Amino acid sequence: MNEDFAYMVLEIVREIPKGKVASYSQIAALSGYPKRARMVGKILSQAEYFGRYPCHRVLHSDGRLVTGWEEQRELLASEGVFCTASGKIDMASYQWEN
DNA sequence: GAATTGACTCCTA
DNA sequence: TTAGGAGCCAATT
Helix, strand or coil: CCHHHHHHHHHHHHHCCCCCEEEHHHHHHHCCCCCCHHHHHHHHHHHHHHCCCCHHHEECCCCECCCCCCHHHHHHHCCCCCECCCCEECHHHHECCC
16 A cells, blocks of 8 residues: 555544544545545554544545444544434534635 | 455436 | 445455
């Protein structure tokens, strides 16, 4: 894997302020490779192992919570980001503007 | 080196 | 809203 890409993704994720969220594709695009959203997911799953990155602020482009990660909802709620009635994040209000 | 897999996204119905 | 299919790319079998 391209290590620069992975490093950049982590840098970007670290820049997401509290109370804001970003999508995988958004981060992929910012890191210079718009088509690697899936890689971002893989990297972030490892980032959790490294610890210090707010990977819970990253979701799907629709604002849906990440597949196979129920805990994310709680983590976001503790920062003031809540889901709508349909189980999605209120992207219009919380999406990170870089 | 081919086939599978996945914390993804987009389009159609 | 959900469901299915195509495209995507690196890691794993």
